[in-house]
Amino acid sequence: MAAELLRVEDLQVEFVTRDGVARAVNGVSFSVAPGETVAVLGESGSGKSVTAQAIMGILDTPPARIAGGSIRLLGRELVGLSEDEYRLIRGEQIAMIFQDALSALNPVASVGKQIAEMFQIHRGASRQDAKDQAIQVMTQVGIPAAASRYDSFPHQFSGGMRQRAMIAMMIALKPKVLIADEPTTALDVTIQAQIIELLQELQSETDMGLILITHDLGVVAEVADHITVMYAGRTMEEGPVDEIYRSTANPYTRGLLQSIPTIHSAEGRLPAIPGLPPSLFALPEGCAFHPRCPNAKDRCRQGEAPELVEVADRHRSRCWYAEEVMRSDNLR
Amino acid sequence: MSDLQVEAQSAQAAGPESRTVAADAWYQLRRNWVFWVSVVLIVGISAIVLFPGLFASEEATTSLTGGCQLEDSLEAPGDKFLLGADQQGCDVYSLSIYSARTSVSVGLLTAIGTTLIGSLLGLLAGFYGGKSDSVLSGVTSIFLGLPFVLGAVVLLSSVDLPDIWGVVFALTLLSWATAFRLVRAKTIEAKGQDYTLAARALGAKDLRIMFRHILPNAIGPSIVVAVISLGIFIGAEATLSYLGLGIQPPNTSWGVMISEAQNAFFTAPWVLMVPAGFLTVTVLAFILLGETVSDALDPKLRK
Amino acid sequence: MGRFVVRRLLQIIPIFFGVTFLVYFLVSALGSPLDTLSPQQKRNPAYLEYLTEQFNLNDPFIVQYFKYIGNVFTGDLGTTFAGESVTEIVITRMPVTATLAGTALVIELVLGIVIGVVAARRRGKLFDNASLVIALIFIAIPVFVLAFVLQWLFGIKLGWVVPTGISEGWPLSYIVPAFVLAAGSLAYVIRITRQSLLETLNTDFIRTARAKGLPAGTILRRYGLRNSLIPVVVFLGLDIGALMTGAVVTEGIFNVPGIGQQLFTSIKQQEAVVIVGIVTLFVIIFQLLNLLVDVISAALDPRIRYE
Numbered sequence: 001m002a003a004e005l006l007r008v009e010d011l012q013v014e015f016v017t018r019d020g021v022a023r024a025v026n027g028v029s030f031s032v033a034p035g036e037t038v039a040v041l042g043e044s045g046s047g048k049s050v051t052a053q054a055i056m057g058i059l060d061t062p063p064a065r066i067a068g069g070s071i072r073l074l075g076r077e078l079v080g081l082s083e084d085e086y087r088l089i090r091g092e093q094i095a096m097i098f099q100d101a102l103s104a105l106n107p108v109a110s111v112g113k114q115i116a117e118m119f120q121i122h123r124g125a126s127r128q129d130a131k132d133q134a135i136q137v138m139t140q141v142g143i144p145a146a147a148s149r150y151d152s153f154p155h156q157f158s159g160g161m162r163q164r165a166m167i168a169m170m171i172a173l174k175p176k177v178l179i180a181d182e183p184t185t186a187l188d189v190t191i192q193a194q195i196i197e198l199l200q201e202l203q204s205e206t207d208m209g210l211i212l213i214t215h216d217l218g219v220v221a222e223v224a225d226h227i228t229v230m231y232a233g234r235t236m237e238e239g240p241v242d243e244i245y246r247s248t249a250n251p252y253t254r255g256l257l258q259s260i261p262t263i264h265s266a267e268g269r270l271p272a273i274p275g276l277p278p279s280l281f282a283l284p285e286g287c288a289f290h291p292r293c294p295n296a297k298d299r300c301r302q303g304e305a306p307e308l309v310e311v312a313d314r315h316r317s318r319c320w321y322a323e324e325v326m327r328s329d330n331l332r
Numbered sequence: 333m334s335d336l337q338v339e340a341q342s343a344q345a346a347g348p349e350s351r352t353v354a355a356d357a358w359y360q361l362r363r364n365w366v367f368w369v370s371v372v373l374i375v376g377i378s379a380i381v382l383f384p385g386l387f388a389s390e391e392a393t394t395s396l397t398g399g400c401q402l403e404d405s406l407e408a409p410g411d412k413f414l415l416g417a418d419q420q421g422c423d424v425y426s427l428s429i430y431s432a433r434t435s436v437s438v439g440l441l442t443a444i445g446t447t448l449i450g451s452l453l454g455l456l457a458g459f460y461g462g463k464s465d466s467v468l469s470g471v472t473s474i475f476l477g478l479p480f481v482l483g484a485v486v487l488l489s490s491v492d493l494p495d496i497w498g499v500v501f502a503l504t505l506l507s508w509a510t511a512f513r514l515v516r517a518k519t520i521e522a523k524g525q526d527y528t529l530a531a532r533a534l535g536a537k538d539l540r541i542m543f544r545h546i547l548p549n550a551i552g553p554s555i556v557v558a559v560i561s562l563g564i565f566i567g568a569e570a571t572l573s574y575l576g577l578g579i580q581p582p583n584t585s586w587g588v589m590i591s592e593a594q595n596a597f598f599t600a601p602w603v604l605m606v607p608a609g610f611l612t613v614t615v616l617a618f619i620l621l622g623e624t625v626s627d628a629l630d631p632k633l634r635k
Numbered sequence: 636m637g638r639f640v641v642r643r644l645l646q647i648i649p650i651f652f653g654v655t656f657l658v659y660f661l662v663s664a665l666g667s668p669l670d671t672l673s674p675q676q677k678r679n680p681a682y683l684e685y686l687t688e689q690f691n692l693n694d695p696f697i698v699q700y701f702k703y704i705g706n707v708f709t710g711d712l713g714t715t716f717a718g719e720s721v722t723e724i725v726i727t728r729m730p731v732t733a734t735l736a737g738t739a740l741v742i743e744l745v746l747g748i749v750i751g752v753v754a755a756r757r758r759g760k761l762f763d764n765a766s767l768v769i770a771l772i773f774i775a776i777p778v779f780v781l782a783f784v785l786q787w788l789f790g791i792k793l794g795w796v797v798p799t800g801i802s803e804g805w806p807l808s809y810i811v812p813a814f815v816l817a818a819g820s821l822a823y824v825i826r827i828t829r830q831s832l833l834e835t836l837n838t839d840f841i842r843t844a845r846a847k848g849l850p851a852g853t854i855l856r857r858y859g860l861r862n863s864l865i866p867v868v869v870f871l872g873l874d875i876g877a878l879m880t881g882a883v884v885t886e887g888i889f890n891v892p893g894i895g896q897q898l899f900t901s902i903k904q905q906e907a908v909v910i911v912g913i914v915t916l917f918v919i920i921f922q923l924l925n926l927l928v929d930v931i932s933a934a935l936d937p938r939i940r941y942e
Binding site (some may be wrong): 027053058083089090091092096098100103104105107109110118121153166297 | 838839840842843844845846847848849850851853857858861862865935936937938
């Protein structure tokens with residue numbers, strides 16, 4: 001595999017609020033290579049979206065601030081970059097598509113103009129030139145009769161078409177890395193598959209790195225090369241997708257995997273992880289997952305959280321008993 | 333709201349500190365000094381309205397018992413008259429205190445009247461829908477098509493109405509439509525909610541649904557609007573009285589005082605500025621109270 | 636867009652009939668204009684006859700209304716006791732009022748939006764708090780009090796302008812009354828712009844704009860302001876009524892010879908015919924301006940246009 005495009009190392013993001021400091025992201029690490037798809041997996045509130053926004057440099061500061069760690073894009077450190085420098089990278093080298101395209105698109109500007117804007121602002125294209133290129137990108141993402149839909153407004157598009165328009169806007173300048181923050185959650189199941197397929201197509205055409213933020217394990221199994229599992233702002237486990245599905249080294253990941261229905265589990269209850277994720281203002285001592293962990297022992301309940309340690313080639317887990325979990329009987 | 337804040341908030345909600353809307357609103361209000369300023373002002377104004385004798389002597393406001401002497405006409409603020417005297421030589425401060433009752437009563441009665449009429453009609457129209465709703469909503473847009481002070485000007489200049497109740501009647505008749513729109517919208521919203529549908533499925537009667545399930549949802553915003561409009565109606569009364577169409581002497585209100593003081597304004601500004609000051613502070617107090625409560629009830633505006 | 640305008644025009648028609656009916660209802664269904672006359676007016680048979688004839692008081696109420704609305708459609712707003720046509724008075728005075736109102740509108744929009752945007756950008760800072768306090772005072776202070784104070788301050792104390800009349804022409808004679816007229820609405824424009832901009836800047840599409848790598852200035856103008864101005868325009872529509880009431884008092888106090896001053900004098904002299912005529916005209920203008928505001932909001936917001 002070619003050299004890595006993006007490396008996130010031990011990223012820490014804090015929110016300073018009236019009720020105290022919340023550690024929304026507390027040590028997240030992963031990397032993305034060209035053509036690779038990295039899935040970031042976790043329940044809501046696990047810090048997935050915050051991580052994505054930190055990479056994009058679009059966190060609202062304050063209340064948020066990057067408290068530590070590093071984000072390197074093509075070898076260049078992004079943490080600490082000035083807003084002006086960061087702006088030139090966004091859209092150009094790294095872009096992001098959002099969950100709800102209806103609220104993420106400007107309601108009072110036509111879809112076409114919002115796409116054409118990328119060429120005008122980043123590339124200095126003329127109005128007509130930008131329009132032609134925008135129509136081309138719209139066609140590329142499968143918007144039928146793109147030229148005649150150029151002047152339509154977001155609310156006149158269907159949900160699937162809006163998400164396609166959003167993708168068109170963000171891949172317009174052929175970024176090296178595309179972050180997709182739950183791109184299909186707001187869509188019908190049939191449309192979901194189409195959008196994922198579109199993302200894969202685009203990826204194979206341009207060899208871009210794709211960071212797919214999701215809680216949909218089905219999609220992950222289908223498209224991801226690499227997985228990062230997050231819990232309470234931390235990476236709990238990361239590794240190649242087959243490796244993780246085959247020999248999970250973390251009880252949390254196992255819990256997630258057990259909660260997907262399969263053909264074999266059609267009868268009886270699906271096992272769910274008991275309890276709720278902790279408040280970011282009051283993380284439990286020791287391993288953050290211990291109150292919900294079936295394997296928790298005394299060591300997990302006190303002192304420092306375990307480190308993220310390598311358990312196999314490119315496979316890391318944050319668990320005192322990673323080896324033990326790996327050896328125990330796996331699911332499939 | 334961005335996902336980010338939602339994430340932060342849901343993380344917060346999962347913690348031990350989750351609160352109800354009302355408790356959260358009260359938590360917000362308690363820490364808001366603007367709210368306390370308006371409360372203190374309104375308590376003060378209420379005291380003046382209820383017990384003017386505590387603040388001034390009625391004798392100083394009338395020439396009947398010899399309180400006002402013409403020789404004191406337009407006397408400047410000083411030892412004899414704290415805030416000066418008017419043309420008749422009456423104490424401007426005492427007059428302002430004794431005028432509060434009329435000004436505030438007109439505002440209060442109008443606010444109550446518009447809220448009752450508007451809410452009741454809005455509740456019925458929103459609940460039953462259909463023809464009665466279309467008719468009432470049509471009538472509402474007609475009333476909203478006539479600026480209410482202009483309408484009151486037409487009514488009060490063409491029809492002979494008793495002064496205080498006439499002003500209340502005119503203002504109420506011409507401005508119930510706002511409360512109607514609000515309550516109707518809230519009713520339609522609450523009607524579609526699961527708890528209303530559930531109550532209906534359990535066989536609750538219309539009246540019970542309206543008063544137990546729908547009204548509680550509409551009452552908060554209506555009261556907030558009523559408090560703000562109370563301030564606005566006090567101002568409207570002053571405008572009408574200033575134009576000579578509102579309260580008629582010998583009854584007195586801040587508007588009447590301002591109207592009578594205007595000719596002497598350049599020589600004796602205090603005669604106008606004192607009642608104008610009372611008026612402005614009172615209007616401001618009600619608007620501030622209404623707005624701070626409304627902000628506290630609206631989670632969208634949380635910082 | 637064309638269809639939208641036509642649809643709105645059609646909606647105005649029943650409202651127009653409804654509002655004129657309401658005006659006439661206020662004039663003569665609840666009582667009679669003859670009741671409010673002063674004792675000496677009551678003793679003047681010519682005046683009684685004039686009023687009876689102007690308001691068709693001998694006809695049943697509904698006939699009175701149709702005669703009145705018929706006159707309105709033929710451009711006849713009534714005749715003063717002195718025999719002048721109210722329509723003609725209004726036409727000669729119209730330009731003055733239009734100038735005053737136009738100046739007021741420019742003041743409230745330009746100042747209001749600029750102050751609102753700056754306040755939003757400096758949220759919680761001194762400028763923000765100061766502008767909010769001043770805005771509240773402008774909302775609470777009655778127009779006529781502000782008029783007297785500014786007339787005294789600029790016309791007498793500082794002597795920058797002639798306190799009354801329009802002898803100095805535009806802009807000198809108009810600026811103070813226009814500011815007085817604009818003050819209340821200016822306060823609301825500041826508050827609405829600030830609030831709406833803060834809300835807009837918190838939306839998902841602003842985050843998208845940042846993810847696209849647009850410069851901050853472009854985001855503020857093209858995304859933030861463009862969306863925040865919609866509520867401001869909607870407010871202007873609601874506020875026209877208050878501006879009309881304000882124009883009556885302002886023109887009266889500053890002796891600006893417009894339609895408002897005519898209404899002001901007529902109220903003082905209890906000339907019911909002129910009052911009804913001018914208020915009817917105001918109602919018509921109110922409806923047309925509201926239509927204009929709707930068209931502008933539709934132009935700004937495609938979601939309204941395609942509803």
